[in-house]
Amino acid sequence: MTRPRIFAVVNQKGGVGKTTTSINLGTALAAVGRRVLIVDFDAQGNASTGLGISRAERLMTSYDLVVDRVPLEEAVLSTIVPRLDIVPGDENLSGVETELAGDAHRSYRLKESLHSYIDRVEQGGLVKYDYVLIDCPPSLSALTMNAMTAADALLVPLQCEFLALEGLTQLLRTVEVVRSGLNPTLEIQGVVLTMYDRRNSLSDQVANEVRAFFGTKVYNTVIPRNVRLSEAPSFGKPALLYDYRCPGSEAYIRLASEVLQRERARAA
Numbered sequence: 001m002t003r004p005r006i007f008a009v010v011n012q013k014g015g016v017g018k019t020t021t022s023i024n025l026g027t028a029l030a031a032v033g034r035r036v037l038i039v040d041f042d043a044q045g046n047a048s049t050g051l052g053i054s055r056a057e058r059l060m061t062s063y064d065l066v067v068d069r070v071p072l073e074e075a076v077l078s079t080i081v082p083r084l085d086i087v088p089g090d091e092n093l094s095g096v097e098t099e100l101a102g103d104a105h106r107s108y109r110l111k112e113s114l115h116s117y118i119d120r121v122e123q124g125g126l127v128k129y130d131y132v133l134i135d136c137p138p139s140l141s142a143l144t145m146n147a148m149t150a151a152d153a154l155l156v157p158l159q160c161e162f163l164a165l166e167g168l169t170q171l172l173r174t175v176e177v178v179r180s181g182l183n184p185t186l187e188i189q190g191v192v193l194t195m196y197d198r199r200n201s202l203s204d205q206v207a208n209e210v211r212a213f214f215g216t217k218v219y220n221t222v223i224p225r226n227v228r229l230s231e232a233p234s235f236g237k238p239a240l241l242y243d244y245r246c247p248g249s250e251a252y253i254r255l256a257s258e259v260l261q262r263e264r265a266r267a268a
Contacts, residue, residue, distance in 0.1 A: 003118055004037075004129040005263065007189060008151035013167055014138030017157040017194035019046045020229055020239075022135035024249070025155075027238040028256035030083040034130040037076065039110070040089030041147055042137040048088035051079040052236030055090070063092040066109035066146060067099050072117040073126055081238060085127070089135075097142045106142060107182050110134070111150035140174050148175070149182040153189035155259075158210055160196045160203040160222075165213060189262060192255060194223040221255040224248060 009022045019042070026036045040047040041062050048058065060075035065087065075087045100106035114132065121128050133155075134147040148154065154175065158164055179186050191214050197203045211218050223229075226248035232239040240249045 002130075004132050005153070006114060006132040006134070006151045007153055007155045008134045008136055008144075008147040009155050009157065010136040010144060010147065010171070011156055011158065011168075012138060012140045012144070012171055013159075016138075016159045017192075017223060018042075018138070019050060019135050019233075021155070021157045021192060021194070021223070021252075021255075022047050022133045023050045023233075023238045024229070024240055024252035025256055025259065026084050026131075026133050027081050027240045028252045029131055029259070030081050031240065031253075032256065032260070034083065035128065036084045037127075037129045037132045038084070038086045039114075039132060039134045039147075040086060041093065041110070041134050041143050042089050043091050043093040044137075045089040045091070046233065047135040048086060048090075049236065050233035051081070051084075051086055051238065053077055053079070053086060053088050058088040058090050061088050061090045061092065062110075063090065063096065065113040066096060067092075069109075069113070071120075072113050073120075076127075080236075080241065085129075093137070093143060100142060107145045107149045110146040111183075114150055140170065145174075145178065145182070148178045148186060151183070151186060153187045155189050156191045157194045157223075158191055159194050160206045162202065162206070164206045165209060168213075188217055189259070191218045192221065192223060193218065195225045196222045197225045219255060219258050221251055221258055223251045223255070226251075 009018045026038050030036045039062055064070040076085050079086055120126050136144050136147045193207050224247045228243045228246035229239045229248035232242035
């Protein structure tokens with residue numbers, strides 16, 4: 001049986017579109033028939049909110065997976081999107097760094113949880129996912145290290161704004177640290193340019209700089225700055241359900257197609 005591909009959606013900067021990408025890429029993949037699980041690994045819990053999961057529904061969260069080793073299936077919730085499930089996040093995640101400080105193997109907690117679930121899927125009776133998307137916090141913390149250790153590949157949202165490449169050197173150094181010990185096969189699936197404003201020449205300048213730096217790792221699809229993308233979470237919906245014809249929704253549909261093309265090329 002084919003095991004799911006696990007992507008960490010990561011960038012230590014906040015406000016670059018990690019959660020928006022996790023929600024809408026997950027929705028677009030589900031729309032074309034893939035079974036997707038989002039792991040909300042941010043203490044703000046915005047991916048959960050953006051998929052209509054109330055605080056009261058979050059009886060078990062990703063915190064319980066990594067701290068108390070609760071089986072993943074006990075924390076999974078269905079969403080309003082067919083074939084898209086979520087392990088919600090909440091403010092308890094902010095304490096993970098402290099609570100796991102004494103565990104020499106703390107960076108493996110999420111990997112162990114996901115792989116244990118996958119093993120139980122192979123025994124039958126549990127949902128088989130094609131893709132797992134881990135929505136990471138805006139820091140290179142214990143949570144992000146857990147996500148990178150668990151992931152097969154990284155998907156890096158990068159905003160088309162001044163100093164967009166600032167801090168990416170630190171991210172790439174962290175990737176090398178993870179590769180050198182925790183996860184030798186970790187790769188970057190792609191870099192997605194977000195918040196692109198075609199009216200602003202700076203967006204083109206930044207896009208050109210990023211493509212010069214990362215080359216073919218950068219997706220052809222660019223996510224535009226779009227008010228409907230920003231509005232959708234307040235209604236507890238992905239943009240693809242809130243307004244599937246808006247430029248942001250159309251861009252995430254194209255991004256999903258690119259992700260699948262790269263996956264097919266990798267498997268060939």
